[in-house]
Amino acid sequence: MCVIGAGLIGGSLMRAADKAGRAVWGTSASEETAAEARAVGFDVDTDTDAALHRAAEADALVVLAVPLPALDGVLRRVAAVAPACRLTDAVSVKVAVADAVARLAPRARFVGGHPMAGTAESGWGAGNGELFADAAWVVAADDGIDLDVWADVAELAWACGSRVVPAASDEHDLAVARVSHLPHLLAAVLAAVGAAGDDDLPLALAASSFADGTRVAGTRPELVLAMCEGNRDALLAAVDDALGRLGAMRGALASTGGLAATVRAGYAGRLRWAAARDPQPVRVRRGTAPAELREIGRRGDAVVGWA
Amino acid sequence: MCVIGAGLIGGSLMRAADKAGRAVWGTSASEETAAEARAVGFDVDTDTDAALHRAAEADALVVLAVPLPALDGVLRRVAAVAPACRLTDAVSVKVAVADAVARLAPRARFVGGHPMAGTAESGWGAGNGELFADAAWVVAADDGIDLDVWADVAELAWACGSRVVPAASDEHDLAVARVSHLPHLLAAVLAAVGAAGDDDLPLALAASSFADGTRVAGTRPELVLAMCEGNRDALLAAVDDALGRLGAMRGALASTGGLAATVRAGYAGRLRWAAARDPQPVRVRRGTAPAELREIGRRGDAVVGWA
Structure with a gap:
């Protein structure tokens, strides 16, 4: 070999x-x-x-x-x-x-x-x-x-x-876009939102939900870029799915104040992942x-x- | 007392x-x-x-x-x-x-x-x-x-x-929206994207980036809803910040294929958090x-x- x-x-x-x-x-x-x-x-x-x-x-x-x-x-x-x-x-x-x-x-x-x-x-x-x-x-x-x-x-x-x-090769690329590349991008967005602004109050109040949600944002940027940029088409589909869900949630929060659909779909997804392990x-x-x-x-x- | x-x-x-x-x-x-x-x-x-x-x-x-x-x-x-x-x-x-x-x-x-x-x-x-x-x-x-x-x-x-x-009370609410409530919503979105579709291939390929990024999506929905819905105005500001960053990233990925701005901002945010601990x-x-x-x-x- x-x-x-x-x-x-x-x-x-x-x-x-x-x-x-x-x-x-x-x-x-x-x-x-x-x-x-x-x-x-x-x-x-x-x-x-x-x-x-x-x-x-x-x-x-x-x-x-x-x-x-x-x-x-x-x-x-x-x-x-x-x-x-x-x-x-x-x-x-x-x-x-x-x-x-x-x-x-x-x-x-x-x-x-x-x-x-x-x-x-x-x-x-x-x-x-x-x-x-x-x-x-x-x-x-x-x-x-x-x-x-x-x-x-x-x-x-x-x-x-x-x-x-x-x-199939294309199924693989779509799957890793959703479960491996998108997590890095959402972690990066969350870390940037937490650190936005001039003062350190938000970071001082950050607890385990922020620590876990941003962990992979600590990966060396070159590694993340090499991984994600090579999967551009599949990643665009995953990002659009995330944007659609986040936008719908934003609309519901602004209009009725309700987040139940988002939170329950996330809970169901996490349970399905646990069952698929x-x-x-x-x-x-x-x-x-x-x-x-x-x-x-x-x-x-x-x-x-x-x- | x-x-x-x-x-x-x-x-x-x-x-x-x-x-x-x-x-x-x-x-x-x-x-x-x-x-x-x-x-x-x-x-x-x-x-x-x-x-x-x-x-x-x-x-x-x-x-x-x-x-x-x-x-x-x-x-x-x-x-x-x-x-x-x-x-x-x-x-x-x-x-x-x-x-x-x-x-x-x-x-x-x-x-x-x-x-x-x-x-x-x-x-x-x-x-x-x-x-x-x-x-x-x-x-x-x-x-x-x-x-x-x-x-x-x-x-x-x-x-x-x-x-x-x-x-200040309003500073507190804005801070926890960014570092405590938004992480729950992004985790829910990520878990839903990973579990979208009919087959289990994505979940079977999910590794630690997905596991960590969705951990808090496993919290009982009623607890998350009570926490987030009570902070509606501040949370809208945090969600809009995240949506803006994610949208800008989507544009860059679609046009130039580049994710460097997003990934580097996230890396800097995570380092700042670590320093603020x-x-x-x-x-x-x-x-x-x-x-x-x-x-x-x-x-x-x-x-x-x-x-």
Whole structure:
């Protein structure tokens, strides 16, 4: 297995796959990072072409674990050196990656992936082989994918301790816009409203509702921007939904003074989330069709192995 | 000291004041609650007139610890039985209470208060004498108040382990709208957006940003409604601020795709909140003028005793 990128995600993947007994090699754009990885016994250098060539020879899975802005450059090397390789990725948006692959490496047998794990840290040193344990790992189940590669990616996820959530690429992007990107933007708005004005009285009176509601506003801005701006179309839909609900609430508060509809819908949503937290573990036959896989994800369940 | 209301707040006040060595008596609208309190040695019955009469005789401080909807009825008894008593309250909004006092018990020597403590529970049984320890207790510092009663309320707050944050009633209401009521409404909107749609995929992919951002949406709706609807005017201002920021962000995302202004303002707000968490302890002379007291609260500091 070949991992392109040896930062938090790529570095953790190499450790987890190695621990699971897989042959792993990889590359980093940084000689310093590659040296760090080699120092603890990993087969990592900066020669992307050589690593991809080796993957093509072995028909091994290639995992792209680079930031979205670096993706196009890597895909051009894939097209040149390993054009028909088994390919997945670990980027947090799926439509933009699938589009780039279709444009730049159209012969690759691509199945997108998104291991839903991370920390506020970054770099090889921040990684660890347990990062993906008990996490959801979305494996794209779009029509027309190579089901053999889907199985490769699912088995990698299981080897890393994750459960597989199958989803269409566009469904994934809309979902993370609602439950992962929008929370960062609402936290930012709340923190800005609390700190607006010249005096510190509001902040002095802020208690746990403000502390919790603004926690992720403390994330480094570059990380939030990279995550949210890459998912622009889906995020616009989520923001419009939030704006519509907030506007309707504003109207009700101004006219009748009533907030019951807003508060009760929020309470019901939170209860539904709490109920959805224990996904049913599902086993499927190898080669199950994408449409059937997607239904599992829509039910909130997860694939944990072959039937 | 006379406490009207023996629920979570009134019951905790009686326990804390008793522990601090004060003579405390009180009333509850419920015979069952009064019996619960008597069973553990507190002087509580259901005869509000008698309790207020005793307060008038002793020139004792009367604390109103009843829900906002019950306030008018109690104030009519104050006007009838103890019209010029020393009076404070523990309701979470201050302008509405001050207006009701001015209308219904205009001779009372009233200084509003808001101990910023609570739990999701309610009733005598949920109370405890440590509820106010290390909490902020807003004591209204409006022009024209009786400074002797302000001192009474401040000393009660200190006896209960709280620090006193002086604020004008309208400043208090605007501040809690921003940092306490708005967080509940944004959490409700976020929870509703996450749970919108027919399938559970978004909720299955929700991680800690969603969990934290929606935590207070799990509060019982009646509690949230009572809190927020009583602060309508101030809350409208806070909601409009949030809507303006969210709308501007939506425009930037749609036009340039950029979210930097929103995300950086939120990051700065969160850092300012973190820096404001350690209020400077201030001591003032008894009889310090309201305008001077208010400046302490505006700086985010707190009064912890007499100079």
